[in-house]
Amino acid sequence: MSFLKKLKDKFQSTEQQEEVSDKYKDGLSKTRQSFSSRINDLVARYRTVDEDFFEDLEEVLISADVGVNTVMDLIDELKMEVKRQNIKDTSEMKDVISEKLVDIYYGDDAVTSSSINFQSDDLTIILFVGVNGVGKTTTIGKLAYQLKQSGKHVVMAAGDTFRAGAIEQLEEWGKRVDVEVVKQSAGSDPAAVIYDGIRAAKSRKADVLLCDTAGRLQNKVNLMNELSKVKRVIEREVPGAPHEVLLVLDATTGQNAMSQAKTFSEATDVSGIVLSKLDGTAKGGIVLAIRNELQIPVKFVGLGEKVTDLETFDAQAFVYGLFADMLQDDPEE
Amino acid sequence: MAFEGLADRLQNTIQKIKGKGKVTEQDVKEMTREVRLALLEADVNFKVVKDFVKKVKERAVGQEVMDSLTPGQQVIKVVKEELTALMGGDQSKIAVSDRPPTVIMMVGLQGAGKTTTTGKLANLLRKKHNRKPLLVAADIYRPAAINQLETLGKQLSMPVFSMGTEVNPVDIAKKGVEQAKENHDEYVIIDTAGRLHVDTDLMDELAQIKDAVKPDEIFLVVDSMTGQDAVNVAENFNDQLDISGVILTKLDGDTRGGAALSIKAVTDKPIKFAGTGEKLDEIEAFHPERMASRILGMGDVLSLIEKAQENVDEKKAKELEQKMRSASFTFDDFLDQMGQVRNMGPLDDLIGMMPGANKMKGMKNLEIDEKQINHVEAIIQSMTAKERQDPSLMNASRKKRIAKGAGRPVSEVNRLLKQFEEMKKMMKQMTNMQQGKKGKKGKGLNFPFM
Numbered sequence: 001m002s003f004l005k006k007l008k009d010k011f012q013s014t015e016q017q018e019e020v021s022d023k024y025k026d027g028l029s030k031t032r033q034s035f036s037s038r039i040n041d042l043v044a045r046y047r048t049v050d051e052d053f054f055e056d057l058e059e060v061l062i063s064a065d066v067g068v069n070t071v072m073d074l075i076d077e078l079k080m081e082v083k084r085q086n087i088k089d090t091s092e093m094k095d096v097i098s099e100k101l102v103d104i105y106y107g108d109d110a111v112t113s114s115s116i117n118f119q120s121d122d123l124t125i126i127l128f129v130g131v132n133g134v135g136k137t138t139t140i141g142k143l144a145y146q147l148k149q150s151g152k153h154v155v156m157a158a159g160d161t162f163r164a165g166a167i168e169q170l171e172e173w174g175k176r177v178d179v180e181v182v183k184q185s186a187g188s189d190p191a192a193v194i195y196d197g198i199r200a201a202k203s204r205k206a207d208v209l210l211c212d213t214a215g216r217l218q219n220k221v222n223l224m225n226e227l228s229k230v231k232r233v234i235e236r237e238v239p240g241a242p243h244e245v246l247l248v249l250d251a252t253t254g255q256n257a258m259s260q261a262k263t264f265s266e267a268t269d270v271s272g273i274v275l276s277k278l279d280g281t282a283k284g285g286i287v288l289a290i291r292n293e294l295q296i297p298v299k300f301v302g303l304g305e306k307v308t309d310l311e312t313f314d315a316q317a318f319v320y321g322l323f324a325d326m327l328q329d330d331p332e333e
Numbered sequence: 334m335a336f337e338g339l340a341d342r343l344q345n346t347i348q349k350i351k352g353k354g355k356v357t358e359q360d361v362k363e364m365t366r367e368v369r370l371a372l373l374e375a376d377v378n379f380k381v382v383k384d385f386v387k388k389v390k391e392r393a394v395g396q397e398v399m400d401s402l403t404p405g406q407q408v409i410k411v412v413k414e415e416l417t418a419l420m421g422g423d424q425s426k427i428a429v430s431d432r433p434p435t436v437i438m439m440v441g442l443q444g445a446g447k448t449t450t451t452g453k454l455a456n457l458l459r460k461k462h463n464r465k466p467l468l469v470a471a472d473i474y475r476p477a478a479i480n481q482l483e484t485l486g487k488q489l490s491m492p493v494f495s496m497g498t499e500v501n502p503v504d505i506a507k508k509g510v511e512q513a514k515e516n517h518d519e520y521v522i523i524d525t526a527g528r529l530h531v532d533t534d535l536m537d538e539l540a541q542i543k544d545a546v547k548p549d550e551i552f553l554v555v556d557s558m559t560g561q562d563a564v565n566v567a568e569n570f571n572d573q574l575d576i577s578g579v580i581l582t583k584l585d586g587d588t589r590g591g592a593a594l595s596i597k598a599v600t601d602k603p604i605k606f607a608g609t610g611e612k613l614d615e616i617e618a619f620h621p622e623r624m625a626s627r628i629l630g631m632g633d634v635l636s637l638i639e640k641a642q643e644n645v646d647e648k649k650a651k652e653l654e655q656k657m658r659s660a661s662f663t664f665d666d667f668l669d670q671m672g673q674v675r676n677m678g679p680l681d682d683l684i685g686m687m688p689g690a691n692k693m694k695g696m697k698n699l700e701i702d703e704k705q706i707n708h709v710e711a712i713i714q715s716m717t718a719k720e721r722q723d724p725s726l727m728n729a730s731r732k733k734r735i736a737k738g739a740g741r742p743v744s745e746v747n748r749l750l751k752q753f754e755e756m757k758k759m760m761k762q763m764t765n766m767q768q769g770k771k772g773k774k775g776k777g778l779n780f781p782f783m
Contacts, residue, residue: 059379065560068374132583132611133444133556141476162611164448164488165481172476186484217586250444254376254560256588277443280529282562305474 043090049082053090057097064285065254070292074100104292106315114299114313117243117271118208123201125209125234125241128274129227129264130248132215135276135302137166139248140210141173142310143300148177152207157197158183159190159230160214170212177307180204190214190226191233198237211242218263231268246299248274249290252282261294275313276302342367361393364408375589375628378564381598388415409629416625420594424603425618427458428549428577434467434513434521436546438506440539440570441554443527446582448478450554450608451524452485453616454580457606458520459491460614466520469509470495471502471542474526482524489613492518502526506542523548530569539574551576552605555596557584563592564599571600581619582608591628662757664713664721671710711739712749724750 046053054075061071081087081096118124126143128136137160144154156174158181160166167183174181182197194211201209213230216223234242247270249257264270275287278301287298298313365386372382392411429435437454439447455466468486470493472478479495486493494509506523513521525542528535543551553576555563570576579596584607593604604619656662713721715738720726727750736743 059383062373062379063561065562068370131558131586133446135444163481164452164484165477168477168480169475176476217583219585219587250556250558252442252556252560252562252566253558254563254588254592255374256376256558256586257560259587277529280442280562281531281565282560286560 040094043094046090049087049090049093053093054079061285065282065289066285067255067258067289067293070104070289073292074104101288104288106291114272114297114315116299119240119243123198123206123209123238123241124243125198125201125211125238126244126246127211127213127231127234127242127268128246128248129213129268129270130215131217131250131260132163134215134248134250134253135274136160136215136248137169137173137212139246139274139276139300139302139310140170140212141177142302142307144173144179144210145177145307146310147208148179153205154179154208154210155197155201155204155206156181157194157200157209157211159193159197159212161186161188161190161193162214166212166214191230194230195233195237198234218260224263224267227264228267244271244299245269246272246274247296248276249286251275251278251286251302252280253286257286258289258293261290261296265294265296270296272297272299274298274300274302278302279304279309342371358394361390361408365390365393368408368412371629372591372594375591375630376558376560376563376595377591377628378561378595378598380564381595384598385415385419385594413625413629416594416628417622420597420621420624421603422621423618424578425605427605430549433517433519434510435519435550436510436548437466437520437522437550437552438539438542438546438548439522439524439552439554440574440576441527442529442556442566443475445527445554445556446608447527447554448472448481448485448524449611450552450580450582450606450616451482451522452489452613453608454552454606455485455491455520455522456489456613457616459489462519464519465491466522467491467509467513467516467518468493469506469521469523471505471509471523472526473498473500473502473505478524478526485613492516502538503541503545507545510546521546530566536569536573543574550578552578552580553596553600553602554580554582555592557581557590557592557607558586558588559592561595563595567596567600571602576600576602578603578605580604580606580608580616585609585615589628589630590624593624594628662760664716664724664753665718667753668710668713668721671706708739708741708745709749712736712741712746715739724753 046056057078058071058075061074062068066074077100078093078096081100082093085092085096087093087096116124116126128140130136140156144156147154156170156179158167158170160170161184164186167186171181171183173179180200182193182200184193184196190213197209197211200206211230211234213227214223216227218224231242231245245268247261247264249260253260261270261273273290273296275298290296290298298315301311301313303309303311368389369382369386372385373379377385389408389412392415393408427435427437439451439454441447451468455468458464458466468482468491470479470482472482479498483493483495494505494512496505496508502525509523510521512518523542523546525539526535528539530536551574553567553570555566559566567579579600579602581590581593581604584590596602597604604621604624606616607619609615609617656666712735715735720731720735732743732746732750736746739746
């Protein structure tokens with residue numbers, strides 16, 4: 001049984017899974033179409049597996065923002081695989097390519113978990129970090145809604161005291177999803193706001209505290225230090241916290257996302273990634289590179305502007321969405 | 334993650350060529366492959382890279398590179414020239430309407446930095462033209478977007494026009510421009526909501542705003558960290574709105590910013606401004622040349638090349654080559670050449686500018702001792718004119734005299750003489766080798782001691 005078939009079977013085994021993968025398929029339709037149709041196109045154009053074929057494949061992968069290093073490694077591995085299995089016909093390549101890609105997506109089992117480290121009977125603190133304009137506040141709003149729907153008592157802390165209108169933006173989300181927002185005035189010390197947030201969350205016996213922070217470019221040392229301080233304050237107030245540090249990455253970002261993930265990890269020990277704006281035409285190949293090179297798991301995916309458009313990242317569903325066309329095109333199966 | 338700049342990438346290939354003295358088509362192919370990878374790593378769109386590399390290859394296979402003294406650097410130079418040409422000149426002008434107000438419309442994806450850039454642009458207009466623009470808050474979708482613009486307006490003490498979130502953005506834009514007319518404001522900047530380029534409804538809304546207010550400028554605001562998708566975004570916005578220019582934001586980050594090249598290539602619209610910080614005065618005219626260097630990750634190499642161009646006398650280099658060929662290279666020539674290199678600045682700096690120099694074998698621990706070079710100079714200068722022309726004249730007493738004159742031990746004089754003879758032998762061998770082969774003249778050795 002081919003690998004793709006196995007994947008397909010897995011996803012059609014239960015209705016619930018079907019539902020999940022449908023949502024991914026919708027959200028990722030643009031990603032999927034362009035990506036897998038290009039691979040199909042590639043396979044159709046070349047009869048034999050040769051240098052030109054690999055060069056074109058390289059481009060397909062690079063156009064998905066997978067990252068040059070990852071692509072080069074992948075191509076090398078594929079070349080070896082082709083030699084080993086003595087593959088000559090490009091039609092056989094589809095399976096090999098997707099298997100290798102999935103390998104990278106899954107990475108080590110240890111890091112594939114996309115579940116949030118919730119404390120069963122205590123306050124769970126989640127810190128959000130990222131560069132400017134990636135969608136931190138929006139993600140917090142969406143997550144607050146989701147948690148509230150599941151019956152959790154949520155408090156949000158308006159830690160972005162820098163950007164004009166950031167506090168008001170979070171307050172607006174608070175109103176929309178009916179969640180309390182702890183804030184101070186613009187320009188105040190973000191660590192102090194987060195401290196207040198922890199106090200408030202504790203006294204209200206909240207289940208989850210979502211901490212917003214100002215967007216900052218990762219090469220601004222002072223601002224990164226400020227972020228480390230925020231994290232230290234949380235650590236001091238609640239031992240074991242923050243239970244998650246989520247780095248929000250814009251899916252349209254190119255190779256710089258790697259630098260973001262690396263530097264933010266150094267400053268705040270990032271535990272997971274939220275990949276936002278994946279509903280555009282950006283290919284999301286960045287996930288491959290991040291998983292491959294930094295072993296940071298993706299926990300959520302932003303697939304739209306609605307409050308409900310935040311999905312728990314499901315690597316298998318993601319891969320299924322990405323390769324759905326290829327699966328359907330397989331005639332002999 | 335540290336990206337290798339183009340210069341670093343080219344190192345291996347350059348190393349290979351160095352010993353050959355002749356650049357083959359295969360070498361050029363390898364170099365252009367490195368160019369391609371460097372550009373891809375910088376997030377330039379792969380299609381744009383393809384076209385670009387083709388152009389570079391054409392020039393590189395021609396005489397320009399293959400005949401040059403330093404093929405590796407020549408490739409970099411060709412790449413940079415092409416890159417700068419593609420990116421266009423300084424075009425940081427803002428259109429002025431004959432009938433005020435001049436209307437500027439800001440468009441782009443979510444989170445690109447439209448609102449912040451609106452504030453910065455307004456600040457720039459006031460600083461440069463002493464005008465107070467009216468800011469129009471037409472983003473009714475994102476929570477508190479209007480509030481953000483109002484806060485910026487307060488910080489800049491500039492008027493902000495808003496009608497809340499219940500009014501159609503097209504109407505807000507229209508009314509805003511009307512108010513500007515009444516108040517005799519000379520500029521209006523309309524801040525629109527961020528939207529996906531594939532969101533038909535919202536893109537249509539922008540087209541309606543455009544129809545309603547007939548803007549003099551439509552600026553597409555793009556995050557400089559954007560990856561391969563920049564092409565799709567720019568193409569869509571340009572096709573549907575015919576944008577007049579681009580503003581690149583967040584350039585104070587450590588991104589290479591290859592998106593700039595992609596956008597310019599697919600839209601052929603000028604990149605006018607660059608956002609370089611979080612403060613409201615951190616916007617500047619876009620410099621295509623600097624951007625080209627940044628994309629290649631190699632500002633320093635370029636200044637090295639510039640220095641070389643400024644300081645190396647072409648005619649002298651030709652004479653030198655002739656001498657090497659006929660093995661009539663003398664201490665005078667040696668001294669002359671040292672002088673040329675030293676004109677370029679302290680050796681430490683030069684080595685530092687050389688791509689990959691610190692990775693080269695032996696270079697890492699080798700501290701460039703300016704003193705040692707001074708000594709060599711002193712020794713040569715202590716020779717008589719005759720001795721410099723014909724080192725075979727040397728005998729024990731001459732050596733002693735030279736050593737005394739230079740203030741160095743005789744052993745050092747001996748060492749230099751020996752090295753010089755070896756160098757000459759090498760040159761002869763190399764030039765013979767090159768002459769033996771058919772084809773182009775090799776010029777691999779311009780600075781024998783570098």
